Amino acid sequence: MDKVAIIGAGHVGATAAHIIAQRELADVVLIDIAGGIAKGKSIDKMQAMAIQGSRVTVTGTDDFSAVSGSAIVVVTAGFARGPGMSRTDLLKKNAEVIRSVVAQINAYAPDAIIIIVTNPLDDMTMLAYGVSGKDRSKIFGMGGVLDTGRFVYFISQKTGAEPAAIEAMVIGAHGDKMIPLVELAKVAGEPLNDKLSREELVELADRTRRGGAEIISHLKTGSAYYGPGTAVAKMVEAILQDTKEVLPAAIYLTGEYGINGAVIGVPAVFGRNGMEGVKEIALTADELAGLQEAADDVRTAVEALHGQDA
Numbered sequence: 001m002d003k004v005a006i007i008g009a010g011h012v013g014a015t016a017a018h019i020i021a022q023r024e025l026a027d028v029v030l031i032d033i034a035g036g037i038a039k040g041k042s043i044d045k046m047q048a049m050a051i052q053g054s055r056v057t058v059t060g061t062d063d064f065s066a067v068s069g070s071a072i073v074v075v076t077a078g079f080a081r082g083p084g085m086s087r088t089d090l091l092k093k094n095a096e097v098i099r100s101v102v103a104q105i106n107a108y109a110p111d112a113i114i115i116i117v118t119n120p121l122d123d124m125t126m127l128a129y130g131v132s133g134k135d136r137s138k139i140f141g142m143g144g145v146l147d148t149g150r151f152v153y154f155i156s157q158k159t160g161a162e163p164a165a166i167e168a169m170v171i172g173a174h175g176d177k178m179i180p181l182v183e184l185a186k187v188a189g190e191p192l193n194d195k196l197s198r199e200e201l202v203e204l205a206d207r208t209r210r211g212g213a214e215i216i217s218h219l220k221t222g223s224a225y226y227g228p229g230t231a232v233a234k235m236v237e238a239i240l241q242d243t244k245e246v247l248p249a250a251i252y253l254t255g256e257y258g259i260n261g262a263v264i265g266v267p268a269v270f271g272r273n274g275m276e277g278v279k280e281i282a283l284t285a286d287e288l289a290g291l292q293e294a295a296d297d298v299r300t301a302v303e304a305l306h307g308q309d310a
Helices: 012-023 033-053 087-108 122-133 143-159 198-209 211-219 226-240 285-309
Strands: 001-005 029-033 060-061 071-075 113-116 137-140 170-172 176-179 245-254 258-271 274-278
Touching: 001 012, 001 033, 012 029, 012 033, 012 170, 029 033, 029 258, 033 071, 060 176, 071 226, 087 113, 087 122, 087 285, 113 122, 113 143, 113 226, 122 137, 122 245, 122 258, 122 285, 137 258, 143 170, 143 176, 143 211, 143 226, 143 245, 143 258, 176 198, 198 211, 226 245, 226 258, 245 274, 258 285
Parallel strands: 001 029, 001 071, 029 060, 071 113, 113 137
Antiparallel strands: 137 245, 170 176, 170 258, 245 258, 258 274
16 A cells, blocks of 8 residues: 655644545555644544545654655645735745755655645646756646636536536646636536636636635635545546546656646646656747746745745
8 A cells, every 4th residue: 555644734734634534445554733633633534534444544643754655755744825924024934844845755755755735836747846856847836726716616506517527727827817717617518618608708717716815714714625535646646547637737847848847737648656746738928928927926936035035
């Protein structure tokens, strides 16, 4: 049985751990500086697995050496953006977390594939890539799978189609500059453009960009975790089961889409070796320009962060 370590036993990490265990994809270790939380949640999950009859084990600890032997390490640890906190403030605080976590992963599980979930996701993935020394095939961010799930759900709501009948994808930044690929979306094999008006398509794209904020507006405190946890499990499944599935993820680009030396969300093939190749798809001029602009924003933010460290 493969082993997956999840750094951060908050709602997203704990949900991802539960789904991975429930699907029997791997044994799971939850690691958190609050070791009691990781331990308590792991016991709860093992009791759930006993009810289900699952063969996997879930353990919880504050000992980082427990990542040893992991095929994949998922990083959800970090601070949430609080009242009055700017994006730059969040970037600086979580940069410290990412540097520390990646250094320990390299020390105890140097061959592991790393999936970054910590926000700001694209920025943190680029920072992690830079400090890890890993090939880009072994370290990437999760955002696009979650954003695509939201897009599919909203299309389903609007058209009445089952989600399984919908082909759609979101690329770009995991944030306000994400790009729902409206022109390529299909319902039961037919273009979404043929089913909805231009105004409805714009509304769908806008709602997708606000997908996380919409959930927060209802919760009042906290943010989404079932969707993000499921998105993590989807990526873990594609890797461990070598599905060769095309999924959107935050990847360090080396010339694809005219982008070099920056992390941004694009479709890629995932299998046992991690990210096994970026897939270049036809984009409109506006979509390509938006993708390149978002990549420039990430590069600028991370370069500024390094400048502040100097």
